[in-house]
Amino acid sequence: MEKKEIFTDCTLCYHSCGTVVTVENGRAVKISGMKSHPLSKGKLCVKGANALEIIYSDKRLKKPLKRENGEFKEISWDQALDEISEKLTKIKDRYGAESIAAFSGSIGVENYEMSSLVHLFLGAIGSPNFFSVESICYRMRILARQLMFGRYFVEEPDSNLYILWGHNPHESDFPLKNFIEENLKKGSKLVVIDPKKIPFAEKADLYLKIRPGTDLSLALALINVIIYENLYDKEFVEKYTCGFEELKEHVRQFTPDWAEKITSIKAKDIIKLARLYASVKGASIHQGICTLDQTKNGFFNSIAISILQAITGNINISGGWVYSPPPRLGYFGLKPTKKPLGADEYPLFYELFGKKTSCGVVSVVPDEIEKGKLKTFFVIGGNPLVTMPNSGAFKSAFEKLDLVVVYDLFLTETAKKAHYVLPACSHIEKWGVAYTYNVCHSIPFLMLRKKCIEPLYDSWSEWKFFTELSKRLNLEKYFPWKKEEEFVDSILKPTGFSFDYLLNEKPEGVFYAEKKYEIHDRLFKTSSGKIDLCLKSIEGFGFGSLPRFEEPLNEDLKKDYPLILTVGNRIKYFTHSQHRQSSTLLRFCPEPVAEINSKTGKRFGIEDGEKVKIKTPSGSIAIKVKFNDNLIEDVILVPHGWSGEANGNLLTDHNLREKFLGYPEFKSLQARIEK
Numbered sequence: 013m014e015k016k017e018i019f020t021d022c023t024l025c026y027h028s029c030g031t032v033v034t035v036e037n038g039r040a041v042k043i044s045g046m047k048s049h050p051l052s053k054g055k056l057c058v059k060g061a062n063a064l065e066i067i068y069s070d071k072r073l074k075k076p077l078k079r080e081n082g083e084f085k086e087i088s089w090d091q092a093l094d095e096i097s098e099k100l101t102k103i104k105d106r107y108g109a110e111s112i113a114a115f116s117g118s119i120g121v122e123n124y125e126m127s128s129l130v131h132l133f134l135g136a137i138g139s140p141n142f143f144s145v146e147s148i149c150y151r152m153r154i155l156a157r158q159l160m161f162g163r164y165f166v167e168e169p170d171s172n173l174y175i176l177w178g179h180n181p182h183e184s185d186f187p188l189k190n191f192i193e194e195n196l197k198k199g200s201k202l203v204v205i206d207p208k209k210i211p212f213a214e215k216a217d218l219y220l221k222i223r224p225g226t227d228l229s230l231a232l233a234l235i236n237v238i239i240y241e242n243l244y245d246k247e248f249v250e251k252y253t254c255g256f257e258e259l260k261e262h263v264r265q266f267t268p269d270w271a272e273k274i275t276s277i278k279a280k281d282i283i284k285l286a287r288l289y290a291s292v293k294g295a296s297i298h299q300g301i302c303t304l305d306q307t308k309n310g311f312f313n314s315i316a317i318s319i320l321q322a323i324t325g326n327i328n329i330s331g332g333w334v335y336s337p338p339p340r341l342g343y344f345g346l347k348p349t350k351k352p353l354g355a356d357e358y359p360l361f362y363e364l365f366g367k368k369t370s371c372g373v374v375s376v377v378p379d380e381i382e383k384g385k386l387k388t389f390f391v392i393g394g395n396p397l398v399t400m401p402n403s404g405a406f407k408s409a410f411e412k413l414d415l416v417v418v419y420d421l422f423l424t425e426t427a428k429k430a431h432y433v434l435p436a437c438s439h440i441e442k443w444g445v446a447y448t449y450n451v452c453h454s455i456p457f458l459m460l461r462k463k464c465i466e467p468l469y470d471s472w473s474e475w476k477f478f479t480e481l482s483k484r485l486n487l488e489k490y491f492p493w494k495k496e497e498e499f500v501d502s503i504l505k506p507t508g509f510s511f512d513y514l515l516n517e518k519p520e521g522v523f524y525a526e527k528k529y530e531i532h533d534r535l536f537k538t539s540s541g542k543i544d545l546c547l548k549s550i551e552g553f554g555f556g557s558l559p560r561f562e563e564p565l566n567e568d569l570k571k572d573y574p575l576i577l578t579v580g581n582r583i584k585y586f587t588h589s590q591h592r593q594s595s596t597l598l599r600f601c602p603e604p605v606a607e608i609n610s611k612t613g614k615r616f617g618i619e620d621g622e623k624v625k626i627k628t629p630s631g632s633i634a635i636k637v638k639f640n641d642n643l644i645e646d647v648i649l650v651p652h653g654w655s656g657e658a659n660g661n662l663l664t665d666h667n668l669r670e671k672f673l674g675y676p677e678f679k680s681l682q683a684r685i686e687k
């Protein structure tokens with residue numbers, strides 16, 4: 013019997029925890045935690061521990077499928093690629109290259125190879141219309157921090173004070189949960205700001221129950237107290253920031269009493285938090301992955317939180333926000349000559365400091381399809397018909413496309429609308445690059461993602477798929493790699509670590525850079541060389557240069573939609589719409605449930621466990637209700653990623669967007685509940 017133990021990573025969510033895959037006679041029989049991994053330290057969450065159930069699920073796509081008369085039939089890869097390339101050529105000739113778009117998600121998440129190949133393919137075709145989650149999640153904080161610091165600073169996992177702001181590590185951040193648990197034993201302090209009393213609130217020094225969508229008013233009041241009580245780090249502010257006087261004047265009006273009326277947090281608790289936060293060095297605010305982004309004040313939320321870190325001097329010190337150099341990976345996308353869709357409406361999303369993103373704004377997609385601008389969509393490892401705002405609009409728009417090609421592990425809701433569905437490899441069936449430096453945890457670590465087993469069934473890696481498709485389109489010069497290993501080696505090249513070195517000499521990975529805590533002259537790459545507390549560069553958008561709170565709720569809707577709705581609540585058993593093929597994970601969480609406070613439920617005549625209708629001006633869903641008195645009253649939480657009648661994105665509106673970057677409103681919608 014041949015038995016191997018292979019060091020690699022888990023890609024079932026964005027943390028890329030280290031794993032050891034045991035392979036016996038070509039079959040993976042066990043996945044366990046890799047003890048030497050700096051982030052996961054030998055531990056795996058419930059998803060990672062059950063990864064083999066997903067990889068070996070009998071629901072995996074086994075052959076390419078073609079939809080004819082509403083039915084799918086199995087075909088060969090050759091037939092699929094011949095037909096796709098023929099149709100694509102006709103569409104390009106008739107409507108132009110820009111009518112061809114792609115949505116790149118990932119199988120799991122954090123799949124650099126996948127998005128590089130999709131970019132390269134679209135570039136070779138001549139279309140700029142690449143879409144991904146970038147325009148609804150996470151990039152907002154990156155841009156905000158880059159604007160203010162000239163670089164992207166990230167939270168350290170070992171802090172003396174953690175502020176979990178709309179962030180629930182028990183459901184969405186397993187490595188951080190472990191770091192916090194360890195550090196609480198050593199005396200770290202903890203604050204939780206959330207509409208729901210999450211598990212860490214039980215252990216917190218301070219728990220503030222906030223009304224969804226009002227975070228910016230809290231942040232402004234905290235800045236007010238820290239400045240006017242002279243609690244800020246004067247030396248740091250003087251040496252390393254500019255715009256402090258404007259900021260001071262601006263926040264004068266945003267007192268704790270003002271914020272109490274908006275947030276429902278007592279003014280005395282706001283003052284208590286400001287004093288606690290400003291008294292601890294090595295403090296870090298961990299904002300939710302998207303909770304503070306996907307709302308009306310999203311961009312200013314990220315700016316205000318960055319100001320808090322800066323005025324307390326919690327920048328580039330151990331435990332605060334630090335600069336951790338990202339790995340320099342090879343990128344092969346071609347520079348598009350035209351802008352992607354959404355770039356004109358949201359220029360700040362598109363371009364910052366002369367650097368342009370290659371992503372379009374995904375919320376504009378349904379309307380652009382309806383207008384006839386897009387005719388083809390490649391969906392590579394994603395399920396936008398469930399996970400993007402307004403599933404109804406996405407579904408009906410996708411039905412109008414001339415060609416939809418989906419590449420995935422399973423027959424997703426999006427795949428069901430495709431003309432061709434192609435079977436993908438899981439992360440242990442192909443080669444790749446794993447790294448961790450920026451996803452809430454600053455550890456510059458790089459590892460080769462190993463191909464542990466041969467592709468199952470007739471699945472192909474995305475490298476093979478795009479290489480073979482490009483040959484039929486006479487685009488093979490853009491895909492010059494003879495083997496997948498060669499392609500991954502070229503991605504690694506700029507890091508200075510070769511494929512062979514990482515495979516043979518460092519299978520457990522390497523620290524590719526050293527984190528330095530000092531503040532040197534070139535640390536802040538802004539035009540002033542300092543942290544810009546007052547952002548003159550965004551004045552042109554007409555919303556000022558300092559954060560200003562806007563009420564997210566529409567007064568006119570309150571009569572018909574009296575409740576606040578937050579959709580997209582994370583569940584630890586699943587990543588977005590994925591992983592429901594695991595019977596173990598489904599046993600833990602067999603069905604979607606919306607949470608409301610029992611008092612709210614009773615006020616609307618709803619019983620615990622009853623199936624209800626939740627309605628917004630955009631749509632309605634049917635879902636079971638669970639009473640949870642840990643949740644603030646008058647709020648409904650709808651979980652993320654379920655398809656069918658409980659899909660939370662049937663309630664969202666792709667045209668209700670944040671003003672700077674076009675992020676959709678998911679967190680402070682208005683809704684009603686009915687029996």
Ligand code: SF4
Binds near residue numbers: 027059
């Ligand atoms: S947190 Fe869980 S799912 Fe995410 S990478 Fe780690 S083990 Fe995998």
